[in-house]
Structures are given as C-alpha cells and as structure tokens.
Amino acid sequence: MKSASLLALTLSLPAFANDVLLDFYKLDKEQIADQYKRAIQACNSKPAKDATACKTTADQHRQQALHTASAERDHGLGCRSSCGRVDAVKHGEVAGKDGTAGAVVGGVAGAVVGRQLAGDSSASTKNVATAAGAIGGALLGKKIAEDSGKHQAWTVSYTLYDGNKGSAEFAKEPGLKAGDKIEVKGGKPSKR
Structure with missing residues (x-):
C-alpha cells in the first residue's frame, strides 16, 4: 500500500525538465x-x-529519513525560487577595490614630489622627474588602495530548487556547509 501511495504522489508532482528539486x-x-x-x-x-532489535531500529531510522526527505521535497515545491542547497562554502581573502582612486591621488602626489625633487634643474629634467613621480605615485597609490580593501570572507555558493545558482559573501562564518538546506532572503542564504 505504501508503494502505491508513493507512486500516486510521485505522479501528482508537477513535471519539470531538469528538475533540481527532484534530483535532490x-x-x-x-x-x-x-x-x-x-x-x-x-x-x-x-x-x-x-540483530532483530538492531534491524528494527535501522528500519525506523530509514522510515524517518524518508519522511524527512519527502517533507523537504514537498516544502521545496512551495519555495522553488528561494529554497535550495549549499554547493560549497569557501573561506579566504577577498580583493579590495580596484584602486583607481588611489592611482589618481598617488599619480598627482607623485608628480608634485617628482617636480619638487628636480629642484632648479632644467625644464626637461623637471618634466622627466614629474612624469616619473606621477607613474611611481600612481602605481604605489593603486597598490595601497587595493591592499587596504582586502578582507577575510566566506563565499557560499548554492543551487536553488528552480535550477538557478547563486553565491553570497559573508564577513563572518555563516554556519553553513555543503548539502545544507537553505532559504535565500535578501540575497543571503540561511539554514532552514
């Protein structure tokens, strides 16, 4: 009887091509x-x-696990575009800003310093010193800006039950691991 009702339930589920929820x-x-x-x-x-008691316990655990999996499937049908599973959680250093503003400020400051260091030299020497200072300052300013923006982060990648994939960055350990069932709200996944 159980297999007949499971078959009826399976046949009543909406048919989706490449159905991620049913794959899970x-x-x-x-x-x-x-x-x-x-x-x-x-x-x-x-x-x-x-052995008999052990097998009874194993069967009870299996039945409970199947019930939980069915409940997850049924819940997932109602939140396909916001529920899913975690694919991976990666921790590491994330690069900062692109450093463009630092390059501009560093370039101007480097040009001024280069010009000052040229002192009473000829105009061509002052121009060379100004250009060299601008280039050196721009490179140094860009590097400083990029390095100052680096930070530790956790990146969580996930697959929603509708098949869409996404990722989110967390400043603190998110408490998620691969395989966790999640719901995404405001672009951030959280454990269900």
Missing part, C-alpha cells in the same frame, strides 16, 4: 538506502538476539 530528492533517497544497507550489514554481524 532522488539523491537523498539513494543516500538513505546506502545508510540503511550499511546499518543492516552491521546488524547482521551482531548475535541473533541483538
């Missing part, structure tokens, strides 16, 4: 089946009097 559901069921198989193998290695 199938993956969940495969993982549950693998875990159940390993549990039964472990039960079979126990003495006969303990």
